[in-house]
Amino acid sequence: MQPRFLGRLGVADTVTATNAAIGFAAAATAAIDPGLAARLILLAAIADGLDGVVARRLGGTDVGPLLDSLADVASFGVAPAVLVYTVASNGDAASISTPIALAALAASALYVAMAVIRLAIYTLEDSNRAETVGVQTTLSATLVSVTYLAGIGKPAVLVALVAACSYLMVAPVSYPDLYARDAAILGGLQALAVAFPVAFNRVLPRSLLVFAVGYLVLAPVAYWRAA
Structure with a gap:
């Protein structure tokens, strides 16, 4: 028997499932x-951007839009929350x-909700x-991940960050x-941060953090598309 979804999903949907x-x-x-874990979240963000290009x-x-949101719950909702809780608890249930x-x-439970x-x-x-x-879940997850990879992700900082992102x-x-050109630049920077997170005193995740914070703060007033 063939899977029920066979023939109903496209290439972009496969990227989304990935x-x-x-x-x-x-x-x-x-x-x-x-x-x-932080690097994998950034890798998921690359896949999230790639599925739109493929589509x-x-x-x-x-089914694409619904599948995309379901995938984002896992990658940009649950995964960052687990990362923050793990760092704050030192991975120790005690x-x-x-x-x-x-x-x-x-804070992490609120973030997921x-x-x-x-x-x-x-x-x-x-x-x-x-x-x-509202701020995109992809951006929120990127902020959490690169804050940790940049070497400034102390438990208190991460908890405050997920609370703010909530x-x-x-x-x-x-x-x-x-814009497509800016998304390509961001994707390239994400890929470099995934591949070389500690190179040159963590310059790549720190650069990505500056990019993400800049978009977070300035985009609502300084990045609108032409009418």
Whole structure:
């Protein structure tokens, strides 16, 4: 018997499903190697951008937008939350009673909930628009990952970051989609940060962090597309 989905998914959907698988790998490895988990989240972000390129070139399917949001829950909702909680608790279940671990548990759980809500609303209202309301889950996950890879991801910093992103993902602020050229630059920088996270005193993840923070702060007022 053939799988039910055979013939209903396109190439772009396969890339999207790969994104979800990478997100699981990031969550699964967080307790063993948080640095690897952070790099896998960035790799998932590359796949998330690539599926849109493939869909525009080869065509998408009706299931594509829904599949994309489901994959993003794994890669940019659950995986960053697990990373932050693991770092805050030192991967030790016995430390769950410490204040920072409890704060990380609460903030990470809230982050996942807000990511799910944001993605559901995005799929319903924003998936066919050139901008979206609230900070993208991809951007939030990138901020968490590169903050850790940049060497400034102390537990308190990461907990504060996921708490802030929990609000920003559902904040009533519009963010435009990146131009293709800027998305390509971002994807290239993400790939370099994945491949060489500690090269030249961590310059690549730190550069990516500057890029991400710049977009976070300036995009709503300084990056709008021409009418």
